[in-house]
Amino acid sequence: MTAQQQALPLKVVFRGRLEFGSQRTYDMVLKHWNTRVENYFKADVLFTAEQVFSEEGYALTVPQQTLMSTQKRWRSTTALLHEVAQYALAGNVGAWWVANGKVLDQHLIEPNTDKAAVSEYLRGRDLVQQGGMEQASEALTSAIEKYANNALAYERRGYVNYKLKNYNDALYDFTKSIAIYAHNPEPFYGRGKINMLKNEWDSAILDFQNTIDRSLAVQPIYWLARLRKADCLYHAKRYAAAIPELKLYLQRSFSENDPNIRFRPKAEFLMAECEKLVKG
Numbered sequence: 001m002t003a004q005q006q007a008l009p010l011k012v013v014f015r016g017r018l019e020f021g022s023q024r025t026y027d028m029v030l031k032h033w034n035t036r037v038e039n040y041f042k043a044d045v046l047f048t049a050e051q052v053f054s055e056e057g058y059a060l061t062v063p064q065q066t067l068m069s070t071q072k073r074w075r076s077t078t079a080l081l082h083e084v085a086q087y088a089l090a091g092n093v094g095a096w097w098v099a100n101g102k103v104l105d106q107h108l109i110e111p112n113t114d115k116a117a118v119s120e121y122l123r124g125r126d127l128v129q130q131g132g133m134e135q136a137s138e139a140l141t142s143a144i145e146k147y148a149n150n151a152l153a154y155e156r157r158g159y160v161n162y163k164l165k166n167y168n169d170a171l172y173d174f175t176k177s178i179a180i181y182a183h184n185p186e187p188f189y190g191r192g193k194i195n196m197l198k199n200e201w202d203s204a205i206l207d208f209q210n211t212i213d214r215s216l217a218v219q220p221i222y223w224l225a226r227l228r229k230a231d232c233l234y235h236a237k238r239y240a241a242a243i244p245e246l247k248l249y250l251q252r253s254f255s256e257n258d259p260n261i262r263f264r265p266k267a268e269f270l271m272a273e274c275e276k277l278v279k280g
Contacts, residue, residue, distance in 0.1 A: 012074055013216060014046075015064035016093030016109070017181055018085055019057070019149060021117075026058040029087040036080055044076035060084065062093055064183070064214070074105075081109045089117045090150040091181075096218060103218050117146035121153045133160050151180040155187045167194055185214040185221055192228060201236040205229055223252060223260045227267055239274040246271040 020026045033049050046067055052060050069077070078095050085093070092110035096103055111118045124139030140157040144150050158173030171194045177187035192207030211225035226249050233242035246267055254261040 009068045010071060010074055011066060011098050012046075012069045013064070013066050013096045013098060014062045014077075014093060015183070016062055016091065017183070018060045018088040018091040018093060018109075018111070019147075020060075020087055021058060021089040021147060021149075023055075023058065025087055025089075026053075026055060029060070029084050032087070033080065033084055036083065041076045041080055044073045045080055046073055046077040059091070060088075060093075078107045078109065082107070085109050085111050086113055087111070089115060089147045090121065090152060092152065096216065098216075098218055101218065115146075117143050117150065120146060121150060121156075124153065125156055128156055128160060133164055136160050137164075149180050151177045151184060151187070154180065155184065155190065158187060158190050162190060162193065167197060170194055183214055185211040185219075185225070188214065189221055189225055189228075192225070192232075196228065196232060199235070201232045204232045205236070208232065220259050223249060223254070223258075224263075227260070227263055230267070230270055234270055234274060239277045242270065242274045243278065246274065 020029055030049060030053055033053070037045055037049075046069055047062065052062055054061060074095075074097060081093055081095070088111040090111075092108055095107040095109060097105040112122065113119070120139050120143035124136045124143060127133075127136035127139060137157060137160045140153045140160065143153040144157070147153075154173045154177035158170045158177060161167070161170035161173060171191060174187040174191035174194065177184065178191070188207045188210040192204045192211065195201075195204035195207060208225040208229035212222060212229070215222040215225070217223075226245050230242040230245035230249065233239070233245065249260075249267045250264070250271060252260070254264075
C-alpha cells in the first residue's frame with residue numbers, strides 16, 4: 001500500500017469506558033499515556049488525554065463518536081488504547097473502521113491481566129460461551145466482589161440468570177449494569193427481553209430503543225433490538241408504528257454468520273400481520 005493510500009481518510013467509530021479503580025493506578029496510566037504520546041505517537045492519536053481521562057471515577061471514557069482518520073492514526077490510537085487497557089480493572093472500548101456499511105477492521109480493547117477482577121470476569125465470560133452457566137455465575141460474582149463497579153460482569157451475570165430462568169435476578173443484574181454505566185447496549189437488550197416475558201410492552205420498547213441508540217448498524221445487536229422492538233409494538237397493537245421498523249429490518253442484508261439471518265421469517269410474518277391489521 002502506498003503512502004498516499006495510507007493517508008486517505010477513513011471512517012472510524014469509537015465507544016467505551018475503562019475503569020482503573022484507584023487514584024494510584026489512574027495517575028500511572030495517565031502518565032503512561034502522556035509519555036507515549038510525547039515520545040512515540042506524537043500527533044497520531046485521535047484523542048487527547050483531556051478528552052478521555054476523568055479523575056472523577058478514575059476512568060478513560062470515549063463517548064460514541066464517528067471520526068475521520070488515516071490508517072496511521074487508526075493504528076496508533078488503537079495501539080495506545082490497548083496499552084492503557086492493561087491497567088484497567090473493568091470495561092472495554094470498541095473501535096470500528098467502517099465503509100459502505102461493512103466493517104473493515106475492529107478492536108475490542110479490554111484488560112487481559114492476572115488481576116483477580118479481570119481474570120474472573122474473563123473466566124466467567126468464557127464459561128458463558130461454553131455453556132457452563134452455574135460456574136459462569138460463580139466466576140462473575142467473584143469478579144463483582146473484587147470490583148463492585150464492573151458493569152460488564154453484571155450484564156454477563158444477568159444473561160446467565162436469564163438463561164437459567166432466574167428472571168428477577170436477571171432483571172436486577174441488567175438494571176445494576178445500566179446504573180453503573182448507562183452507555184452499553186447489552187444490558188438494555190437483556191432487560192428488554194425480561195420485560196417482554198412480563199408483557200410489559202412499553203418498558204420493553206424503551207429498552208430496545210435504548211439498545212438501538214447505543215449500538216451501531218454494523219453490529220448484530222442493533223438489528224436484533226429493532227426486530228424485538230417491532231415485536232413489542234405488534235403485541236401492544238401499535239401496528240402502524242411497527243411497520244417502519246420491520247421495513248428497515250427486511251431491507252438489511254445479513255451475512256450467514258449473523259444471528260439475525262434466522263429471524264427473517266419472523267420479520268416477514270410480523271410485517272404481513274401488521275399490514276393486514278392496519279388495512280383493517
